[in-house]
Amino acid sequence: MRVMHVLKTVSKAAPTSLHRSASKTSTRGRKSPVQRATAGAITITHADRVVYPGESITKGDVAAYYQRVMTSLLPNVVKRPLSVIRCPEGARNTCFFQKHPMGGLHHVGTIELKEEKGSLATYMYAKNASSILELVQFGAMEFHVWSTRIDRLETTDRVVFDLDPSPRVTWERIVAAARLLKVQLDELELTSFVRTSGGKGLHVVLPVNPACSWDLVKDFSHAIATRMATGQPQEFVDTASKTKRAGKIYVDYLRNTRGATSIANYSLRTRKNAPVATPLRWEELSKIEGGDAFTIRSLPRRLSRLRKDPWENIDSVKQTLSAAMKKLEVGA
Structure with missing residues (x-):
């Protein structure tokens, strides 16, 4: 059974396909699975990891999908505070609804927002295609957005x-x-x-x-x-x-x-x-x-x-x- 819970942590035109690294040949002459792929400026690691087990859909497939629909996706998400559902081990395992940025992000925008109780917290927003693909690299599968933009939050x-x-x-x-x-x-x-x-x-x-x-x-x-x-x-x-x-x-x-x-238009x-x-x-x-x-x-x-x-x-x-x-x- 898939478990969903909230995780709170603070810390160009899209191409149409992934560029996968060449498979390595083992000593027995068999090719090992693709472990890395590049999506624009983002490297997708564990690209062969199956994230939708029943459909044999991999993390690399998810990244390739978002690249392919990026032109349609971006107008609905860019510069809007967003949350993601992350499933590092796939959709049938533990997934997290995350609205605060995790460490290691370089292409995702951040903004300080006042929360309901008055305290400040750091939120994420997408700046461009690299923002989306970097979040996919971190296991994001769904994108959820506010009904406003970062320059007019109230x-x-x-x-x-x-x-x-x-x-x-x-x-x-x-x-x-x-x-x-x-x-x-x-x-x-x-x-x-x-x-x-x-x-x-x-x-x-x-x-x-x-x-x-x-x-x-x-x-x-x-x-x-x-x-x-x-x-x-x-x-x-x-x-x-x-x-x-x-x-x-x-x-x-x-x-x-x-x-x-x-949920954002065109989100999985x-x-x-x-x-x-x-x-x-x-x-x-x-x-x-x-x-x-x-x-x-x-x-x-x-x-x-x-x-x-x-x-x-x-x-x-x-x-x-x-x-x-x-x-x-x-x-x-």
Whole structure:
């Protein structure tokens, strides 16, 4: 069983493939496994280590995947405080959710942030492709980011709704929930985007004016979640209580607080088949079979066929929540 817990420690254009070192020939004439590979400026050691045992996917494969999708990945993570899930011995073994930098990093940015209790702590952020690949070298497999940038930490530019289903909920119900949420946001004259979580659910993401405060974003997302739970109590809950979530979809709005993170677009997940959190066009939902529909193997093929990024306009959408909040208060 894979164990996950929190570990707190303080201390160019991407190429399309890894350059692997030549295999050494043993005295018996057999080649030994590849131990090193280079990814841009980063050396990937133990490149042959299998990190997804059921799929025979190696650490080198993970680095090669991130190189291949780097152009699409970076706009969603660069200069945003980030946390990683590290699995030094692979996804089926002990993994760590880590938000503070480990020793030995040379390409990853750091920033001092005030935490909830007022103390200062050092956080990480990606500066460029080398930042991502260096973290992969240190065993990072998943990338989770704040909904803000390092130059405006006290305001946010995204609202994230995580539609998190309980085990008995069908994919069709999850898709219907996302569409209902989109309709509600459309009625408030707000543009939204959708992605697979790489797990069981979907994320609906709302870009907002960067001047939005954390309190406003949390109040707004809570109001929407409550509206859905009140309107269709047989379908939705707005509380994380597992006893109340049975057979329902949890509309998780708590990712919209200072310090909370959500999975980055194109990040791998430490789950069976190495699924990927994948941004979609809304009209694609009817063609998708699950939140883990795209994987380390299929996602690069998808990118090669796309004419444009499904979220290409997200940073140009500047919308405020003040008018929407007034409408919600009137309708309450």
